[in-house]
Amino acid sequence: MPDPLVSIQDLTVTFAVEQETVKAVNNITLDIPRGKILGIVGESGSGKSVTALSLMRLVQAPGRIAAGRILYQLPRQAPADLLQLSPEEMRTWRGNEIAMIFQEPMTSLNPLYTCGAQVMEAIRLHKKVSAAVARQQVVELFRQVKLPDPEQLLRRYPHELSGGQKQRVMIAMAISCQPRLLIADEPTTALDVTVQKAILELLKELQRETGMSVVFITHDLGVIAEIADQVAVMYRGSIVEQGPVAELFRQPQHPYTRGLLACRPPLDKQLYRLPVTPDFMETDAAGNIRGKPHAVKELVNSLVIPPGQAAAREQQLEQSTPLLEVEQLQTWFPASRNLLGRGRGWIKAVDGVSFTVWQGETMGLVGESGCGKTTLGRTLLRLVEPTGGRIVYKGKTLNSLAAADLRDLRKDMQIIFQDPYSSLNPRLTVGQAIMEPMLVHGLYGHERGRREKALELLEKVHLRPEHFYRYPHEFSGGQRQRIVIARALAVHPSFIICDESVAALDVSIQAQVLNLLIQLREEYGFTYIFISHDLAVVRFMSDRMMVMNKGRIVENGPAEQVYNQPESAYTRKLIAAIPKNIYS
Secondary structure, eight states: OOSOSEEEEEEEEEEEETTEEEEEEEEEEEEEOTTSEEEEEOOTTSSHHHHHHHHHTOOOTTEEEEEEEEEEOOTTSOOEEGGGSOHHHHHHHHHHTEEEEOSOHHHHSOTTSOHHHHHHHHHHHHHOOOHHHHHHHHHHHHHHTTOSSHHHHTTOOGGGSOHHHHHHHHHHHHTTTOOSEEEEESTTTTSOHHHHHHHHHHHHHHHHHHOOEEEEEESOHHHHHHHOSEEEEEETTEEEEEEEHHHHHHSOOSHHHHHHHHHSOOSSOOBSSOOOGGGTEEEOTTOOEEEOSOOHHHHHHHTBOOHHHHHHHHHHHHTSOEEEEEEEEEEEEEEEEOTTSOEEEEEEEEEEEEEEEETTOEEEEEOOTTSSHHHHHHHHTTSSOOSEEEEEETTEEGGGOOHHHHHHHHTTEEEEOSOTTTTSOTTSOHHHHHHHHHHHTTOSSSHHHHHHHHHHHHHHTTOOGGGGGSOGGGSOHHHHHHHHHHHHHTTOOSEEEEESTTTTSOHHHHHHHHHHHHHHHHHHOOEEEEEESOHHHHHHHOSEEEEEETTEEEEEEEHHHHHHSOOSHHHHHHHHTSOOOTTO
């Protein structure tokens, strides 16, 4: 690559873990092009974030940069090796020359200070200007990143902003000193597809206007296709493939790259399962990769559901019995309260929603954050009390059930939450967590029976018997999600609500969990409500799809029909925001 801005040479970063040393980054060499966007893609643990932290010299103990050089090309000067700079010198480089946008803006912004004050602090630290000048610059920055009403947002605290707005504040802070290199570490992972699209367009626009170089880190090659010029694929600390985006998507050489390309649900086909990385590669005991002779398009086409089979399932569901009937359901929250505790004004999170879910069906529920879909899911289980309307489950009106009757019924109705770590007790082993609901509902009679069932469930969700004795913190995000699924299965439910249950997972792990949910539905005849902001995932999972906006259902119908022939402008906006799979 001619005249790169940064040249990473033979970089190795190690972490001392108990009795061994792990190479998080293993002897990588990578050039960051001048004035372009370089995408670094890979699963969690591949080393991409550690590479970014090395560029900023922010690797913390027990990690350390063990070897290598990071050469940064200054104008009309010899390249500077960032690894040789003193801590004081490096502090002047951060912000001025290199800036970083972190994955979770809420943990990067101080909740005790207004957004304006935090960006002003960064400007005054590096530019030595007055408070009045810094304030005016912040207003201009907020306008540049397209925040509404910049003057008012100066005085707001982080908790008063949406996720997309907080990310824009972080972008404004990162570009406040006109750095020549901007590192964006998973900046859109947990955002709605519409907000994600807006952030990607904003970063591309800022890059074109300023001419800065951007390193964009993600686990999703679909996002890379939308934003990057060059791409490097990382796997277990090594770069396994790199090159121009169009070339890599057209002819991926490494089996891991082919696996990542295939994991996202295709937009033009309906599959009975998603491809996963083991379809393209296997690793032996020594860690060596052996590729399998699968091409992405050929494998995807082999998994397409035949039209006749899809029509037969649709007809079968139409002839089944309604499991859940919802009539004019309302869940309102007071906007504020007076001195007597009475509500003043209402937030209509769910506002007059009606629908039916058939036995054995997967009903998809899609919409942006704040549309009311999570509140609807929790109201159906009466984890949140409805304000009005009726919920009828297997002929029983849930609104009028007493607490004891509802507790017995909840054995049949389970929920899988978005964050598996926060829904698992860190003090309980995995085995105890799975057996706990069996004990509460008096199942299997004795400890030995419950233990045998827990081990059976672990195997069912593709975990090993020895995992029974481990604690939640010892598992990856995908493994914890499998544990939560096993716990939900422990009480033999027939109806499960999946609330954003794959939103924060890598695309490869997400594909494995989605395939598992479909396998379990076929085996046990489960009925699902699958909640997500990702319309591509909902379309893959669902027989029918509901689109929710501002507390109301704006569209409801067969998933293929809603996707291919959307009636509402809101649905069309969601579809337009999905990263396109240029390889499918």
